[in-house]
Amino acid sequence: MKHTSIAVAVAMSALVAASCSSRNNASEPTGATTSIAARPSIAVVVKPAPDQPHNSRSPVKFDPCFEIGDDTITKVGFVPKTRERADQVHDGYAFISCTFERQEDVHGKTGRVGSLTISSTNVTLDEFRRREGNAATEIKVNDREAITYREPAAEACYVVMTGPDATIDMSVSSTLALTHWNACDHAQEIATIVESALPAK
Template identity: 55%
Template sequence: MRRFIPLIVGGLLAVAACSSSPQSEQNGTPSSALPSVTVMAPVSPAPAQPASNRQPVRFDPCARIDDAVPTALGFVATTRERSDYVFDDYAFIGCDFTRSETVRGQQLQVGHLTISSTNVTLEEMRARDYEDARPTTVNGKEALFHRTRAAESCYIAMPGPDATIEVRVSSAIAFTDWVACDHIDEAARTVEAALPKEGK
């Protein structure tokens, strides 16, 4: 059975918020309807999506997730990097952040946080043969947990501005005591709280 490809491989200074208005307007969402966010390391716009029976993904986590979200979870906001998967009939538009630690005198990347918006529905994800899949909730909303043990990664998919938001955390346990799957629930709650809400 075909599986949807997840997004894997993966005292404050005052700064000006990075505006994503051009991309927002291109996607059909008026910029005035979107709250401003602080993005210290802006990235390129999301890739084009081919026409299909699905609505295109309009919410771009790389443009619309504030630096405060990865920072609160222990990731470096300035490592913001695109992590997109676009196919003929669906897309994952996402953003990746890294976590670093000093390991034997060297600064190494020991974890990743990936936030992606997709036009794949939660119902479709439930039908897939994900490893260790089980229902869960995030801030009172239904969600789906699954994991990839070989990649030391855990995921939670939940309702989002398009169809679904998927949050992934991973860790290189050979180099760190920080176990990603112990933090997936916190990551999902933090991301969900930062998503735009209907009527706002």
């Protein structure tokens, strides 16, 4: 009887120790859990970026659709639930892009009055400078080199800054027939907020 009691006590001790060990291990996140937790909060999940061709340029790795969180999009005045892919992948370069709508009351209904597209590209800032020529103005977005330029016909303004790949190309547009909010008045302010969500240089 005495031996049986000792055996039961030993077995109980082993169970308690195993239980404590299990709880301790569960409280320590794995590398994968930490990585997932570090990602920004996004309510609308979109499909992955398309494959990129193998060429002399490094493929674009930073994906704004997964790396720019809803809080940033809300802060700049756009609607996170309108998140959609807007990629442009060509033989010689790629724009991995995400687009969002600005919405306001239009004739008693919620309607689209503007858009924001954020693209990570493997096109360099110097290439954008050459393409835009005198139409581009040199600016700084926080401490990043950047240019800005307009496309009047599309009621759009662009800010291109150095980014995690080569550049972040950001376009902001508004439909002035439907809103008093002018995209070009806010493009650089929006770029500053978007830049704060990018990885450190």
